[in-house]
Amino acid sequence: xxxxxxxxxxxxxxxxxxxxxxxxxxxxxxxxxxxxxxxxxxxxxxxxxxxxxxxxxxxxxxxxxxxxxxxxxxxxxxxxxxxxxxxxxxxxxxxxxxxxxxxxxxxxxxxxxxxxxxxxxxxxxxxxxxxxxxxxxxxxxxxxxxxxxxxxxxxxxxxxxxxxxxxxxxxxxxxxxxxxxxx
Amino acid sequence: xxxxxxxxxxxxxxxxxxxxxxxxxxxxxxxxxxxxxxxxxxxxxxxxxxxxxxxxxxxxxxxxxxxxxxxxxxxxxxxxxxxxxxxxxxxxxxxxxxxxxxxxxxxxxxxxxxxxxxxxxxxxxxxxxxxxxxxxxxxxxxxxxxxxxxxxxxxxxxxxxxxxxxxxxxxxxxxxxxxxxxxxxxxxxxxxxxxxxxxxxxxxxxxxxxxxxxxxxxxxxxxxxxxxxxxxxxxxxxxxxxxxxxxxxxxxxxxxxxxxxxxxxxxxxxxxxxxxxxxxxxxxxxxxxxxxxxxxxxxxxxxxxxxxxxxxxxxxxxxxxxxxxxxxxxxxxxxxxxxxxxxxxxxxxxxxxxxxxxxxxxxxxxxxxxxxxxxxxxxxxxxxxxxxxxxxxxxxxxxxxxxxxxxxxxxxxxxxxxxxxxxxxxxxx
Numbered sequence: 001x002x003x004x005x006x007x008x009x010x011x012x013x014x015x016x017x018x019x020x021x022x023x024x025x026x027x028x029x030x031x032x033x034x035x036x037x038x039x040x041x042x043x044x045x046x047x048x049x050x051x052x053x054x055x056x057x058x059x060x061x062x063x064x065x066x067x068x069x070x071x072x073x074x075x076x077x078x079x080x081x082x083x084x085x086x087x088x089x090x091x092x093x094x095x096x097x098x099x100x101x102x103x104x105x106x107x108x109x110x111x112x113x114x115x116x117x118x119x120x121x122x123x124x125x126x127x128x129x130x131x132x133x134x135x136x137x138x139x140x141x142x143x144x145x146x147x148x149x150x151x152x153x154x155x156x157x158x159x160x161x162x163x164x165x166x167x168x169x170x171x172x173x174x175x176x177x178x179x180x181x182x183x
Numbered sequence: 184x185x186x187x188x189x190x191x192x193x194x195x196x197x198x199x200x201x202x203x204x205x206x207x208x209x210x211x212x213x214x215x216x217x218x219x220x221x222x223x224x225x226x227x228x229x230x231x232x233x234x235x236x237x238x239x240x241x242x243x244x245x246x247x248x249x250x251x252x253x254x255x256x257x258x259x260x261x262x263x264x265x266x267x268x269x270x271x272x273x274x275x276x277x278x279x280x281x282x283x284x285x286x287x288x289x290x291x292x293x294x295x296x297x298x299x300x301x302x303x304x305x306x307x308x309x310x311x312x313x314x315x316x317x318x319x320x321x322x323x324x325x326x327x328x329x330x331x332x333x334x335x336x337x338x339x340x341x342x343x344x345x346x347x348x349x350x351x352x353x354x355x356x357x358x359x360x361x362x363x364x365x366x367x368x369x370x371x372x373x374x375x376x377x378x379x380x381x382x383x384x385x386x387x388x389x390x391x392x393x394x395x396x397x398x399x400x401x402x403x404x405x406x407x408x409x410x411x412x413x414x415x416x417x418x419x420x421x422x423x424x425x426x427x428x429x430x431x432x433x434x435x436x437x438x439x440x441x442x443x444x445x446x447x448x449x450x451x452x453x454x455x456x457x458x459x460x461x462x463x464x465x466x467x468x469x470x471x472x473x474x475x476x477x478x479x480x481x482x483x484x485x486x487x488x489x490x491x492x493x494x495x496x497x498x499x500x501x502x503x504x505x506x507x508x509x510x511x512x513x514x515x516x517x518x519x520x521x522x523x524x525x526x527x528x529x530x531x532x533x534x535x536x537x538x539x540x541x542x543x544x545x546x547x548x549x550x551x552x553x554x555x556x557x558x559x560x561x562x563x564x565x566x567x568x569x570x571x572x573x574x575x576x577x578x579x580x581x582x583x584x585x586x587x588x589x590x591x592x593x594x595x596x597x598x599x600x601x602x603x604x605x606x607x608x609x610x611x612x
Contacts, residue, residue, distance in 0.1 A: 005201040031325055035272065038318060055304050058311040066314025067344075073321055074340050077333070135304060135364070 010050055017043030034073045041065050055135040204300075212285045215432040220250045222435055226477055233481040260420035265328055268417065273326035276319050277418065277425035283315025284432045291439055292366045294449045294461030305366035306354050309440065310347070313395060316433070317343050320414045323426070327417035335413030338488065343395060345495050350391035352503035356384040356510050357444045370448035374551040378445040380558040381510060383565055385445040387503050392437040393476065394495075396430065400483040401491065435473060442468035502569060513561045520550040 020040025027033040041064045048057035141147045224239065224247060231238025239246030264273065290305045292298040302308050317339055324336020358364050360380065361372035378385045394401040415426045442448060446468040449461030486494070 005198050029269075032269070032272065035322065054302055055307070058304050058307040061311040061314055062307070066311065066317065066347075070314070070317055070321065070340065070344065073318075073325075074337075077321075077325060077336070 013046035030076045219431045257424040262420040267328040269326040276323035280319035280429040284429045286312040287436045294458040301367045306364045324414040346394035349499040349503040353387035374547040375555045376447045380555040383562045399480045438469040438472040441472045
């Protein structure tokens with residue numbers, strides 16, 4: 001295999017992603033573990049760029065790094081007592097190992113099949129060229145009644161429900177208010 | 184050019200492209216750093232004038248070299264690290280703060296040809312890299328192992344993350360008008376500056392970008408009087424200077440972004456023919472925005488954290504939502520301008536006076552005029568409704584205050600009540 005710039009960049013981002021992932025699992029300090037998660041997510045964003053999907057990369061950075069990871073870090077900072085785990089708190093590691101091995105096997109089968117170009121699970125793009133304007137196509141597919149508008153709207157509804165549920169749970173219960181109106 | 188030369192010299196095309204891009208990145212990244220040396224001088228001089236002082240005037244003519252001296256001083260200062268600091272996190276934070284800002288430079292269109300990379304998702308990219316700033320402050324606050332630093336970092340989530348909401352909603356409007364997220368596309372589609380078509384959006388973006396930069400009146404992250412210095416309290420020397428550098432570059436880059444989004448970017452007479460003129464125009468427009476920014480910074484006192492959040496969630500976000508909905512609705516019902524027709528009149532030699540007018544102001548600009556006017560009317564209506572609602576809220580607040588005053592035996596009611604009641608409404612405006 002010829003060493004092109006693309007392969008070098010791919011290797012760099014793969015190493016970033018994997019280092020981050022290993023770091024998340026191995027670091028005892030919860031805060032650093034959350035930071036390693038950021039590193040891993042950043043590597044994935046780089047891989048998206050390499051796959052000519054800049055929109056996905058930007059969304060990856062915006063949502064996963066900018067929102068979800070920051071929420072995790074914030075939660076970690078508010079729970080100072082358990083930042084450094086002194087002992088392994090997971091009693092179910094054997095079950096987790098079996099599940100992880102199973103997942104690894106499934107992924108390995110899929111990747112080997114894709115590598116040989118004969119996957120039934122993932123239909124491959126025959127030309128190998130990414131679409132010219134993927135972002136516009138994505139937007140149209142999401143709002144096209146013939147395609148994904150229903151799942152899109154259902155997801156929006158679900159998020160709205162989650163949001164109001166979170167507000168309901170987090171709200172302070174004031175004792176002097178009549179409580180029978182609350183479900 | 185460099186790419187072709189390297190390929191001719193026998194280099195692989197992939198590597199040649201890589202080196203070409205790498206050098207471009209280097210130039211784009213250094214631009215901000217060099218500019219800061221000058222920008223800080225401008226700001227210090229201006230701050231001095233506002234506060235009736237002279238400002239830097241000893242090193243070099245008009246104190247121009249003062250900042251280079253300051254930079255040298257900072258470079259040679261000792262970096263003191265707290266003993267219990269989380270060292271890797273502590274040192275990664277300032278680097279991330281600067282990198283997150285420099286990344287914006289990659290998509291700024293300086294002229295028709297000078298741009299780092301014209302991403303098809305330019306605007307989204309700018310918002311995405313903003314996340315690095317938040318992470319950097321969180322890391323600095325945590326890594327320093329200091330209660331004030333941590334408090335500053337806690338404020339970040341409440342402050343930066345919530346002001347992202349009106350900013351993104353404001354950015355939707357220019358993207359909608361231009362039909363593209365590419366920065367170059369936004370400049371090209373902007374036949375008449377968007378600030379004339381959608382001033383409310385421009386206002387929303389300006390306010391929320393000020394908050395994103397974190398300068399007065401929104402400098403709660405490092406409020407000296409409450410948090411000593413906030414998240415960067417434990418930083419010294421060059422490590423501290425990197426936060427400072429990041430903040431200055433960010434302040435200037437959001438000015439450039441404002442100029443690109445609402446003031447037509449590099450466009451101006453002759454900019455298409457002579458690319459250098461484009462840079463000059465963009466810099467002039469950005470400096471104008473930067474001037475307003477500094478002026479605001481130097482004259483408005485810092486807001487409290489509850490005021491900051493109330494202003495965002497109770498005023499900016501509802502206004503931004505109403506604005507996006509109204510603009511989308513208007514944009515749909517207003518017919519698309521007839522650019523081809525206007526072009527035809529401009530090139531028609533027999534059109535007489537009309538042709539002359541079309542050639543003088545540019546056919547696209549004339550064609551765009553009705554739409555701009557109608558959008559402007561929509562904006563004026565929006566401002567009217569907002570002012571009415573604010574007035575109502577103000578009156579309600581006044582009644583509450585008056586009821587309070589009535590209960591006590593404080594006699595000079597009328598004037599005192601009026602002042603206190605007007606204050607929240609005036610602050611919201």
